[in-house]
Structures are given as C-alpha cells and as structure tokens.
Amino acid sequence: MADNYHQERLVTPPPPIGCPVQAQWSPLNEDYLADPYPIAQALRAEHDVFYAPELNYLVVTSMQDIQAIFADHETFASVNVQDPVFPLDPAAQQVLAAEDFNPVAVMSNRPEPDHGVIRRYTRQGFSNSRIKTLEPFIRRRGNQLIDAMLAGESPTEFVEAFAFPLPGETVFRFIGFPEQDDDMLKQWCGDRKSFSWGNPTGEHQREIAEHMVAYWRYCREFVAHTQENRSDDFTSELLDGHEANPNELTYREVESIVYGLSFAGHEAVTSLINNTLLCVLSRRDVWADMCADPALIPNAIEEVLRFESSQISWRRLTTVDTQVGGYDVPAGTAVFLNFASANRQADLFENPDDFDIRRPNAAHHISFGKGVHYCLGARFAKFETQLVTEMLAERIPSLRLVDDQRLHYSSNITFRGPTTLHVAWG
Numbered sequence: 242m243a244d245n246y247h248q249e250r251l252v253t254p255p256p257p258i259g260c261p262v263q264a265q266w267s268p269l270n271e272d273y274l275a276d277p278y279p280i281a282q283a284l285r286a287e288h289d290v291f292y293a294p295e296l297n298y299l300v301v302t303s304m305q306d307i308q309a310i311f312a313d314h315e316t317f318a319s320v321n322v323q324d325p326v327f328p329l330d331p332a333a334q335q336v337l338a339a340e341d342f343n344p345v346a347v348m349s350n351r352p353e354p355d356h357g358v359i360r361r362y363t364r365q366g367f368s369n370s371r372i373k374t375l376e377p378f379i380r381r382r383g384n385q386l387i388d389a390m391l392a393g394e395s396p397t398e399f400v401e402a403f404a405f406p407l408p409g410e411t412v413f414r415f416i417g418f419p420e421q422d423d424d425m426l427k428q429w430c431g432d433r434k435s436f437s438w439g440n441p442t443g444e445h446q447r448e449i450a451e452h453m454v455a456y457w458r459y460c461r462e463f464v465a466h467t468q469e470n471r472s473d474d475f476t477s478e479l480l481d482g483h484e485a486n487p488n489e490l491t492y493r494e495v496e497s498i499v500y501g502l503s504f505a506g507h508e509a510v511t512s513l514i515n516n517t518l519l520c521v522l523s524r525r526d527v528w529a530d531m532c533a534d535p536a537l538i539p540n541a542i543e544e545v546l547r548f549e550s551s552q553i554s555w556r557r558l559t560t561v562d563t564q565v566g567g568y569d570v571p572a573g574t575a576v577f578l579n580f581a582s583a584n585r586q587a588d589l590f591e592n593p594d595d596f597d598i599r600r601p602n603a604a605h606h607i608s609f610g611k612g613v614h615y616c617l618g619a620r621f622a623k624f625e626t627q628l629v630t631e632m633l634a635e636r637i638p639s640l641r642l643v644d645d646q647r648l649h650y651s652s653n654i655t656f657r658g659p660t661t662l663h664v665a666w667g
Contacts, residue, residue: 245343245344245345245346247323247324247325247337247344247436247437248320248321248324249324249325249328249329250321250324250558250573250575252573253297253573253574253575254571254572254573254574255571256292256294256299257292257299257565257568257569257570257571257574258568258569259568260290260291260292260299260566260568261287261288261290261291261292262291262292262293262294263284263288263291263292263293263300264294264295265295266280266284266293266295267293267295267296268296268553268554268577268654269295269439269440269652269653269654274650274652275648275650277553277581277657278581278585278594281302281553281579281581281582281585282582282585284300284302284579284582285302285303285579285582285586288302289301289302289303289306289566290302290306290565290566290567290568293577296326296575296577296654297575298556298575298576298577299565299570299574299575299576299577300576300577300579301565301566301576301577301578301579302579302582302583303582303583303586304583304584304586304589304607306565306566307578307579307580307583307607307611308607308611310557310565310576310578311578311610311611311612311614312611312612314612314613314614315560316559316560316561316563317557317558317559317560317563317576318557318558318559318560319556319557319558319614320346320558321556321557321558321575322555322556322557323346323437323501324437325436325437326437326438326439326440326654327440329446329450330442330443330444330446330447331443332443332444332446332447332450333443333446333447333449333450336447336450336451336454337450337453337454339454341457341458341461342453342454342457343493344457344493344496344497344500344501345493345494345497346497347494347497347498347501363479363498363502363617367617367618367620367621369620371415371475372620372621372624374473375411375414375415375625376628378410378411378414379407379411379625379628379629380628380632382407382410382411383403383407383628383629383632384632384636386402386403386406386407387403387632387633387636387637389402390402390403390637391636391637391666395665395666395667396643396663396664396665397663397664397665398661398662398663399515399518399662399663399664400511400515400659400660400661400662401661403514403629404511404514404515404662405427405511406423406427407514407625407629408507408508408510408511408514408625409423409426409427409430409507409511410423411507411510411625412502412503412507412510413426413503414474415474415475416474416475416476416499416502416503417463417467417472417474417475417476417477418463418503422459425459426456426459426503428452429452429453429455429456429459430452430456430503430507430508432445432449432651433449433452433453433508434508434651434653434655434656435449435651435652435653436449436450436453438653438654438655438656439651439652439653439654440652456500456503457500460496460499460500460503461496463476463499464476464480464492464495464496464499467480468480475502476495476499479495479498479499480495483495502618508656509551509552509618509622509656510551510621510622510625510626511658512551512552512656512657512658513542513545513546513551513622513626513658514625514626514629514630515658515659515662516545516549516550516551516657516658516659517541517542517545517626517630518633518640518642518662518664519549519642519648519659519662520541520544520545520548520549520596521541521545521598521630522640522641522642522664523642524596525641527541527596527598528634528638528640529638530598531598531630531634532634532635532638535631535634535635537598537599538627538630538631538634539623539627540598540599540600540603540604541598541630542623542626542627542630543600543603543604543606543623544596544597544598544600544603546584546603546606546608546609546623547584547585547590547600547603547605547606547608548584548585548596549596549657550580550581550584550606550608550657551608551656551657551658552580552608552609552655552656552657553579553580553581553608553655553656553657554577554578554579554580554581554654554655555578555580555610555655556575556576556577556578556655557575557576557578558573558574558575558576559571559572559573559574559576560572577654578607580606580607580608583607584606584607584608589602589605590602590605637666639666639667640664640665640666641664641665641666642662642663642664642665643663643664643665646662646663648661648662649661
C-alpha cells in the first residue's frame with residue numbers, strides 16, 4: 242500500500258545524465274563507518290552532487306543544496322526515510338506480510354498535507370510543559386543509574402549502564418508504557434537501525450522483522466487499553482485528539498505514531514549522550530570548564546550535534562523530474578543528504594574540524610533537518626542530554642574515557658554513536 246510505514250521501492254530510475262559517479266563509495270564502507278568526516282569532506286571537495294551506484298542514490302553534500310531540498314517538500318518527498326535501503330530477504334518479507342502488521346506512515350515519512358495535520362496533534366505532546374513533566378523522572382532514574390555505576394567497579398561500560406536504559410525508559414514513560422514491560426520493549430527495539438538504514442543478513446532481517454511485528458502488536462494492544470483507561474501521557478493526548486477530530490487523526494494513525502515514536506524517541510538520544518561524552522571527556526580542559534560552569538552545556542550539545550552528530554544523513558525521494566546541482570534528476574530518484582559533509586563546511590563554520598563549545602553558530606548545524614519535517618523530538622533530545630550531562634558533571638567530575646579503547650559503530654547509513662563506551666572515575 243502507498244501509505245505503509247515501511248515500503249520497498251524496487252524500481253530505480255537511471256542516474257542523472259552527466260552526473261559524476263563515485264562507484265567505490267558507500268556510507269557502509271568500514272572506513273566511512275569508523276570516521277565519516279574526512280571522507281565526506283573529500284567527496285564534497287570533488288563534487289557537491291554525485292551518484293553512488295552502491296546505494297542507487299543521488300548524494301548531496303553541501304549545506305546550501307541540502308537546505309534547498311528540505312525547503313521544497315513537494316518535489317523532494319520524505320516518504321522513503323523509514324524504508325529499507327536494500328531489497329528484503331524473502332523470509333523477512335513473509336514475516337512482515339502478516340495480515341495484522343499494518344502501521345501507516347505518519348510523521349517523518351508522511352507527505353503534506355497529511356503530515357501537517359498529524360504534526361499539529363503530536364506537537365502538543367512535545368510542548369515545553371509536557372517535556373518538563375519528564376524532568377523529575379529523568380533526574381530520579383538518572384541518579385539511580387549513576388548510583389549503580391558508582392557502587393560498581395571502575396571502569397565500566399557506559400552504554401549498557403546508562404546511555405541505553407535511560408532514554409528508552411524516558412520515552413516509554415512519555416508514551417505511557419508500563420515500567421514492567423521495559424526490558425521486553427528494549428529487546429524488540431534492538432537493531433531496528435539495521436532494518437531501515439543498514440544491510441543485514443537474511444537471517445538477521447527475519448529476526449528484526451519478527452521483533453517489529455511483535456512490537457506493533459504490543460503497541461496496538463496498548464493503545465486499545467489506553468482507549469479505556471486514560472492517563473497523563475502522550476498516548477492519551479493522541480486519543481483525545483482522535484475522538485475530538487476522528488477525520489483528521491485516525492485511530493490507526495494513533496497506533497502508528499506510538500509505534501514509530503517508541504523507537505525514534507530514544508535510539509538517537511542514546512547516541513547523542515555517547516557522542517557528547519566522547520567529545521568532552523577526551524578534552525579534559527573542556528570537561529573541567531563544563532563542570533565548573535554548567536551554563537556552557539547547552540551550546541556544547543549544539544557543537545556535538547555539528548561536530549559528531551548522532552544523525553549524519555537523511556533521505557528524500559523526488560516526486561517529479563527536477564534539477565539538483567545543475568543535473569536533470571528523474572522522478573523517483575532516491576536522494577542521500579550528507580549531513581557529515583555539510584556540518585563541517587569550512588565556508589560556514591570557522592575551523593570546522595575543531596571542537597569548540599563556545600562556537601557562536603554551533604546551532605546552525607543541519608542534524609535535525611529543516612522545514613516542515615524538522616525533527617519533532619529535537620528539543621526533547623537536547624533537553625534530556627543536557628540534564629544527563631549536568632548530572633554527570635555534578636556527581637562524577639572525575640569521569641574520563643578509558644584509554645586506547647576501540648570504538649565500534651553500528652553498520653547503517655544514518656545513525657552514528659559508539660555501541661560501547663568504557664569510562665572510569667576516581
């Protein structure tokens with residue numbers, strides 16, 4: 242169906258005539274996964290726009306072109322952002338063909354004008370007042386996790402100890418999921434990045450697909466339960482909006498928002514927290530300044546989003562024949578927007594390869610997108626990361642990275658953050 246949450250788009254137009262081709266490059270190459278920034282800059286220096294046959298995507302590298310594409314949402318639709326990059330294995334296709342697996346596109350992958358209607362209802366849930374209601378939980382649970390860390394041995398692995406559980410549990414409380422289901426839900430969320438943004442093996446695809454179907458069924462049951470048992474949570478707000486205007490926000494759309502948000506609302510935050518520690522703990526003078534003056538933390542997080550973003554690309558699909566970078570681009574062309582290049586653009590950011598928490602234009606990064614599809618959770622992600630950084634700076638000012646650790650990054654084209662991070666203190 243045209244409005245399915247995840248779609249396979251197997252018909253690919255030919256590359257634009259005359260467009261440069263980078264036959265060997267892929268964002269899934271090992272060297273790019275390890276450190277995308279020098280490679281992305283070198284690619285942009287060679288061509289602002291090129292075609293990557295490994296992906297069958299047109300790649301756009303400059304901030305100006307990326308912003309123009311985001312601004313023209315009618316020509317460059319967001320419909321493909323949740324789609325698998327590569328064809329699915331038949332076993333995974335069979336799992337996802339279950340008759341009751343039918344989430345619909347709602348936010349990041351829903352075109353206008355429907356997206357704008359749905360966004361009005363979800364924006365209310367991401368208001369400052371709603372976000373602030375989560376602060377007591379974030380502080381209480383964050384301090385519990387810090388207590389557990391300090392009671393254990395130093396060094397420890399930070400992702401498992403803190404950066405993965407806290408954002409997941411926070412978004413689950415926001416949605417209204419009961420705490421006793423947290424471990425099960427986090428297991429089902431595991432490695433969704435690989436499905437939509439990676440190239441997993443057939444067996445791995447099948448396993449992820451089974452988790453996705455189980456997760457969808459859980460979300461449907463939860464929404465049905467909440468329909469009869471309202472509470473002070475985001476799902477109840479969505480259901481109130483549906484009942485007030487059922488033609489604008491359908492019941493299936495409420496189910497699908499819960500399904501999509503419960504993944505998107507925490508994976509990127511985990512990576513943002515990890516990337517923040519990577520950037521500041523490796524620079525002891527910077528960490529000392531932030532511990533002494535927490536007012537530096539908000540701009541430091543903006544600089545992390547520019548310098549070592551948790552989201553280094555996004556996607557679009559052309560709806561009509563158009564032009565990009567002077568090349569004629571056919572309708573139906575998949576477009577890869579390379580944030581890793583744009584966020585280190587020397588004509589926009591002075592000394593772009595320097596990490597500077599006092600950078601005056603740090604917030605001019607593109608990591609949350611732009612225009613009508615600007616990330617709804619951007620403020621939420623920055624708020625939670627700020628609270629976490631403040632708590633760690635206050636309680637563990639001696640926190641440091643373990644020397645000579647080898648970082649590993651999940652193999653996907655968009656989300657970036659270390660899968661493990663070893664820290665020590667004392």
